[in-house]
Amino acid sequence: MSDELKSLLELQHLDYMIKDWRNTEMRREFKKIGFQTTAEDPVQMLLKKRKKLLERINPALYQMYQRIISRYNDWAIVPVVNGFCGGCFSKVPTELSGQRGAVHNCPNCGRFIYWD
Amino acid sequence: MNLYNLLKPECINLSLSGRKKKDVLRELMGCIRKDKDSDLLVSTLLKREDLGSTGIGKGVAIPHGRSLVADKLEVVVGRSDAGVEFNAIDKKPVHLFFLIVAPPQDPGNQYLITLGRVAVVCQELLKRKRYEKPQTPEEFIALVKEIEGEL
Numbered sequence: 589m590s591d592e593l594k595s596l597l598e599l600q601h602l603d604y605m606i607k608d609w610r611n612t613e614m615r616r617e618f619k620k621i622g623f624q625t626t627a628e629d630p631v632q633m634l635l636k637k638r639k640k641l642l643e644r645i646n647p648a649l650y651q652m653y654q655r656i657i658s659r660y661n662d663w664a665i666v667p668v669v670n671g672f673c674g675g676c677f678s679k680v681p682t683e684l685s686g687q688r689g690a691v692h693n694c695p696n697c698g699r700f701i702y703w704d
Numbered sequence: 705m706n707l708y709n710l711l712k713p714e715c716i717n718l719s720l721s722g723r724k725k726k727d728v729l730r731e732l733m734g735c736i737r738k739d740k741d742s743d744l745l746v747s748t749l750l751k752r753e754d755l756g757s758t759g760i761g762k763g764v765a766i767p768h769g770r771s772l773v774a775d776k777l778e779v780v781v782g783r784s785d786a787g788v789e790f791n792a793i794d795k796k797p798v799h800l801f802f803l804i805v806a807p808p809q810d811p812g813n814q815y816l817i818t819l820g821r822v823a824v825v826c827q828e829l830l831k832r833k834r835y836e837k838p839q840t841p842e843e844f845i846a847l848v849k850e851i852e853g854e855l
């Protein structure tokens with residue numbers, strides 16, 4: 589997997605976390621369980637980490653990431669499982685898998701794809 | 705829901721060897737995935753820890769995160785006799801871990817329900833240090849089942 593794709597995946601993981609910490613029901617349950625936060629504002633802290641991570645990501649790729657997220661509202665980077673896109677489940681052309689290191693998008697849904 | 709239904713013997717490690725946060729998270733993740741994706745998730749789990757340790761005191765920690773690495777919710781149990789420095793809220797070393805990894809989208813909010821359930825079961829496991837008794841993963845699952853029967 590290329591470093592660019594790795595950074596994008598890291599971003600995606602961070603975004604899941606931000607989403608959870610923005611969810612008041614989740615926050616309430618976290619508190620009930622006994623999780624204490626040292627960060628005064630966890631969401632702000634995560635957003636700071638996000639900003640730092642963006643320094644490592646090509647702006648064009650980031651734009652594409654944002655576009656895909658806003659379009660599907662789920663995930664932008666998905667694994668190819670048994671030759672199928674993990675996002676839209678359509679068959680990914682085998683010739684793409686020949687260049688596994690590079691950044692690819694699913695020809696059908698446009699999500700970033702990587703091979704497990 | 706019952707927690708014991710989610711436990712698998714291969715996802716229970718009763719003799720963790722790591723003594724540091726990162727090593728133990730890696731060890732726990734290794735039960736689910738052994739490849740590079742697991743490194744990515746470890747780094748995500750560490751970012752979560754930065755917000756405040758998931759060590760909730762009395763020797764228990766519940767690290768958790770979401771990832772496409774998991775196509776369904778996974779629970780990993782780890783026990784460390786020596787204890788792990790985990791910056792727990794009471795500063796005590798952690799002996800019992802429940803790692804929860806959930807897919808990003810889970811209908812019915814199984815992630816949250818499982819987290820809550822784990823917290824309740826942990827309180828019971830702590831009583832008279834019941835968690836120390838099981839010698840095998842199967843015995844551990846049986847103990848959790850027994851506890852859930854009492855709840």
Ligand SMILES: [Zn+2]
Nearest residue numbers: 673676694697
């Ligand atoms: Zn697709």
